[in-house]
Amino acid sequence: MDFKNKDVISINDFSKEDLLHILKVARTMEGRRDTLLKGKILATLFFEPSTRTRLSFASAMEGLGGKVLGFDSAAASSFEKGETIWDTAKMVEKYCDVIVLRNPIEGSARLVAEASSKPVINAGDGANQHPTQTLLDLYTIEKVKHKLDNLHIGILGDLKYGRTVHSLTTALSHFKPVLYFIAPPALQMPQTYLDELEKKGIKFIIESNLMKVSKKLDILYVTRIQKERFPDPIEYEKYKGFYKLDTSLLSHIKKDLKIMHPLPRVDEIDRSLDETEHAVYFEQAANGIPIRKALLALVLGKAT
Amino acid sequence: MKKEVSISAIKDGTVIDHIPSNATFKVIDTLDLKGIRGIISAATNLKSKKMGKKGIIKISEKYLTQDEVNKIAIIAPDASVNIIENYNVKKKLQVSIPQTIHKAIKCSNPNCITNVEKIPGKFDVLKKDPVKVRCLYCERDMDKEDIVIL
Numbered sequence A: 001m002d003f004k005n006k007d008v009i010s011i012n013d014f015s016k017e018d019l020l021h022i023l024k025v026a027r028t029m030e031g032r033r034d035t036l037l038k039g040k041i042l043a044t045l046f047f048e049p050s051t052r053t054r055l056s057f058a059s060a061m062e063g064l065g066g067k068v069l070g071f072d073s074a075a076a077s078s079f080e081k082g083e084t085i086w087d088t089a090k091m092v093e094k095y096c097d098v099i100v101l102r103n104p105i106e107g108s109a110r111l112v113a114e115a116s117s118k119p120v121i122n123a124g125d126g127a128n129q130h131p132t133q134t135l136l137d138l139y140t141i142e143k144v145k146h147k148l149d150n151l152h153i154g155i156l157g158d159l160k161y162g163r164t165v166h167s168l169t170t171a172l173s174h175f176k177p178v179l180y181f182i183a184p185p186a187l188q189m190p191q192t193y194l195d196e197l198e199k200k201g202i203k204f205i206i207e208s209n210l211m212k213v214s215k216k217l218d219i220l221y222v223t224r225i226q227k228e229r230f231p232d233p234i235e236y237e238k239y240k241g242f243y244k245l246d247t248s249l250l251s252h253i254k255k256d257l258k259i260m261h262p263l264p265r266v267d268e269i270d271r272s273l274d275e276t277e278h279a280v281y282f283e284q285a286a287n288g289i290p291i292r293k294a295l296l297a298l299v300l301g302k303a304t
Numbered sequence B: 001m002k003k004e005v006s007i008s009a010i011k012d013g014t015v016i017d018h019i020p021s022n023a024t025f026k027v028i029d030t031l032d033l034k035g036i037r038g039i040i041s042a043a044t045n046l047k048s049k050k051m052g053k054k055g056i057i058k059i060s061e062k063y064l065t066q067d068e069v070n071k072i073a074i075i076a077p078d079a080s081v082n083i084i085e086n087y088n089v090k091k092k093l094q095v096s097i098p099q100t101i102h103k104a105i106k107c108s109n110p111n112c113i114t115n116v117e118k119i120p121g122k123f124d125v126l127k128k129d130p131v132k133v134r135c136l137y138c139e140r141d142m143d144k145e146d147i148v149i150l
């Protein structure tokens, strides 16, 4: 498996073996600070704000001795008007060794990868993909459960529009999980993902009430549920209680349930849960560093 | 079998029959025939028992390959393609949907980079009957009814 010069655009491009290999390399990157990527330059092109993701990539690159240049959304808005993203990529590739791109237009990362001879890592292209998030989610699950196979995993929140939960579902389908999709009917998992699971023989349960399935879960992955997504405010009132977790949940779960969240949260997880051993969402965010270090080192040919 | 007069009217080349009438010029476009030297004649709004109205394209001195024929599968799935040599039908080619489609169709996602920056699309064919494709850029799936032919 040679990742040198490979692009990281979509979780759909990776086989199970690829995913496991990236996780393996990430384990060697825990706490690592040295000069592995000395002399290499990362360009971060952020056409919309995502400070956490950008800092995480910058920290990974600089932690391995590389340099970072780039722009965030403020500078992007002053970017030459009318310049296509293709032209931007053609210019930037001359300045750097690897590109990290975030752009709200879906498919933009694939186009930049076609334009650039340097490897491109997608840090979010609109509603489509954010593969480093998915990888750090897998990494976290493996770390807290010491395995990936045969887990009972609940995914809660806006499953209809949530990019994160779609990619996670695809990635998990390699590992024979039982999936519990917990959302009000109007925000349930789109049929096309359910069809794919069925085709792969993955067992899944559709549920609107967390309490009905909470005792079965090894992992509960919580995402934000936005009031504006509900077609009917009355329906929101009816369901909102189910999707705000607090310590009352604790008597309805397995002792070793781990709760994840891609962050930032609004009010779907009460801070009273933060100090319990179930909460792993801050650890999850920190896992972005070894995953991004691993990807940068792999695509730059400095790790195998 | 009754042969149409128009089919035998070229000496050597390719005749594409049973094109949906309104797709006739799109077929010419998709096949990128502008550069070729031989005579190209096209007719639309011909009466057809099977299709109501249909189009025919005759291309002299050019033998389409199976790969070229497959390019028109989405816009003219029932087209019949005859390779003509010395006024006779030498070979019949079946239109079949290829694994990937370039150009020809448009992604239905308005926020897709192919629509925002007006670049030609690329699609993976997930299923052939009924046809289902996935945009290689934004990764959205399109069913037959969502497919817009350019």
Ligand SMILES: [Zn+2]
Binding pocket: A107, B107, B108, B109, B112, B113, B114, B135, B136, B137, B138, B139, B140
């Ligand atoms: Zn698209």
